[in-house]
Amino acid sequence: MKLSARVLACAAIVLLMFAGVGCNKLRARDSLNKGVQAYKNAKYEEAIEKFKDAVTYDPTLLNARLYLATAYLAQYVPGVETEENTRLGAQAIEEYQKVLDANPSREQKINSVKGIAYLYLQMKKFDDARNYYLKATEIDPNDPEPYYSVGVIDWTKTYQPRQEERAKLGMKPADSLPAKDKKICAMLRDKNSDAVADGLKMLNKAMELRPDYDDAAAYINLMYRERADIQCDDAEAYKADMKTADDWVDKTMVIKKTKAEKAAQQPGGIVMDQNK
Numbered sequence: 001m002k003l004s005a006r007v008l009a010c011a012a013i014v015l016l017m018f019a020g021v022g023c024n025k026l027r028a029r030d031s032l033n034k035g036v037q038a039y040k041n042a043k044y045e046e047a048i049e050k051f052k053d054a055v056t057y058d059p060t061l062l063n064a065r066l067y068l069a070t071a072y073l074a075q076y077v078p079g080v081e082t083e084e085n086t087r088l089g090a091q092a093i094e095e096y097q098k099v100l101d102a103n104p105s106r107e108q109k110i111n112s113v114k115g116i117a118y119l120y121l122q123m124k125k126f127d128d129a130r131n132y133y134l135k136a137t138e139i140d141p142n143d144p145e146p147y148y149s150v151g152v153i154d155w156t157k158t159y160q161p162r163q164e165e166r167a168k169l170g171m172k173p174a175d176s177l178p179a180k181d182k183k184i185c186a187m188l189r190d191k192n193s194d195a196v197a198d199g200l201k202m203l204n205k206a207m208e209l210r211p212d213y214d215d216a217a218a219y220i221n222l223m224y225r226e227r228a229d230i231q232c233d234d235a236e237a238y239k240a241d242m243k244t245a246d247d248w249v250d251k252t253m254v255i256k257k258t259k260a261e262k263a264a265q266q267p268g269g270i271v272m273d274q275n276k
Helices: 002-040 044-057 062-075 083-100 106-122 126-139 144-168 182-209 214-229 235-265
Strands: none
Touching: 002 044, 002 062, 044 062, 062 083, 062 106, 083 106, 106 126, 106 144, 126 144, 144 182, 144 214, 182 214, 214 235
């Protein structure tokens, strides 16, 4: 009898434990739902607290942690370097990383990687951003946006040092010729050639995946201008790159016009007054 009583007592304890776990999971779901509602109403601080509660009740509920990261991201203001804003960005990255560390689903993994990449890009931590966008291309090779983002980063990393050196020579950003100091031009060519080549590769990949990607087309134009500027002594190569850049300006305008025409034809789109 004593043994049976002990067995029954142990069973009761186990049942209570499972009941507690079940209750916590229900509380987590309830907090998650309330957090989502607050997030949709742009009540981000309230949403953050609800998502925190959900994570506390059920640490395995990755969607709650993903929403928590997204809520931090929603409050982050790009370009503002205050302590509070920096903290929000860091908290968002930390939560996204915790999702990545917890064997997430493919969609959760993609959202987390792209979220981290975006935040690093806004923080101007270009190498970190580039690495995470490349991870996104590995997870989903058919998504054009990470390729585009890598191309933009490559362009940024070539444009800034080039403009700094040109400014030292008294050249204006609009001056359409390579740096007039041959040593500086050669230095920029050595520094930027790989990034220019990679940027063109990434941007063209984005266009391959999304032929009407006008933003990517615009950056291909800019990247060819970067390549032209490091041709240095090769006048013909310079002219060829500038012509290709101009061609991509035309392509960009055609894409934008086509997209605008399609949008106007959609229900609720802009209707042109034919009488004007």
